[in-house]
Amino acid sequence: MRHQPNAADPFALICRALRASTLFAEWPLASVERLAKTARLEQHKKHTQVLAADRERREVLVAVSGCVEVSRTSADGSRFVGILMRAGDCAGLVRLLQEIRAPYDYVVLEDALIVHVPSDALIQILNDEPILWRSVALFALARQRDNAVAMQQRVLSDLSTQLAARIVELLAASAISGASSPGRSLSLSQGKLGSMLGKSRQTINKELGKLSDRGLIAIDYGKIEVLDLPALEALAGSGSSR
Structure with a gap:
């Protein structure tokens, strides 16, 4: 039965x-x-x-x-x-x-x-x-x-593209798990993000600054807020930053 x-x-x-x-x-x-x-x-x-x-x-x-x-x-x-x-x-x-x-x-x-x-x-x-x-x-x-x-992607893309792809992936994971917020933010240290990409915290900080200067994200202590998700997704899938 x-x-x-x-x-x-x-x-x-x-x-x-x-x-x-x-x-x-x-x-x-x-x-x-x-x-x-x-x-x-x-x-x-x-x-x-x-x-x-x-x-x-x-x-x-x-x-x-x-x-x-x-x-x-x-x-x-x-x-x-x-x-x-x-x-x-x-x-x-x-x-x-x-x-x-x-x-x-x-x-x-x-x-x-x-x-x-x-x-x-x-x-x-x-x-x-x-x-x-x-x-x-x-x-x-x-x-x-x-x-x-x-x-x-690791071989052919620059670090900005790899970083954008990882942030998009983490944001999707956060949304599926029900942990996302209306501001599309991630609670994630730069050291943790660096370990995911095999880079130092200092290198990640520099690349996050570039994405921030382009208006794609805003960074704070232990937090990354995505401001322009379509543009970030476009960068993640581009194969090179422009």
């Missing part, structure tokens, strides 16, 4: 979250429900780290709400930010490969509700229903495309 959903039912919430995600959206309901029985739903507070106790735990993460930064930090403190997980996004798919060690950091930027899917349970369902591997392949190809675009 099919499970009857309830607004306060974690199982029903997990099912809805999986069906709303980019990875599982096309799955049959029965397959989603089978996977949901193996998953768990967890609330993660801002500034905490998901999987902090076991960074290599083999789970696929599906964001229900909030925003989570997926990054890696080297021994010398250099930091690379891969993606920002928002509602419907997935991360950790590489953990389906048992031989891959993936010590990523999942830092919560805005309070997040996340579905934790055990990799082994997911693999079992995929092997039982091989047609479902198609969704994994399409998801992986889309992620590869996004990574290629991001890499090209």
Whole structure:
């Protein structure tokens, strides 16, 4: 007998979250429900780290709400930010490969509700229903495309363009998580923004000043307010600042 959903039912919430995600959206309901029985739903507070106790735990993460930064930090403190997980996004798919060690950091930027899917349970369902591997392949190809675009932007774009793109991305994440304000502002330190782009706080301060001089943003201590979003989006997608 099919499970009857309830607004306060974690199982029903997990099912809805999986069906709303980019990875599982096309799955049959029965397959989603089978996977949901193996998953768990967890609330993660801002500034905490998901999987902090076991960074290599083999789970696929599906964001229900909030925003989570997926990054890696080297021994010398250099930091690379891969993606920002928002509602419907997935991360950790590489953990389906048992031989891959993936010590990523999942830092919560805005309070997040996340579905934790055990990799082994997911693999079992995929092997039982091989047609479902198609969704994994399409998801992986889309992620590869996004990574290629991001890499090209880092190589071919100047820092103003990269900075504009990051601010636009963070603003979108903030809006989806429900944390945005009418003034389109971000509570974000220049040091944090610098670490996202692999630049010093001083360099970021200089570039933010340029965007401010152009009337695109206003900067204050720990805060960036977007004044002209269309122009900032145009700069972010231009490939070079003009």
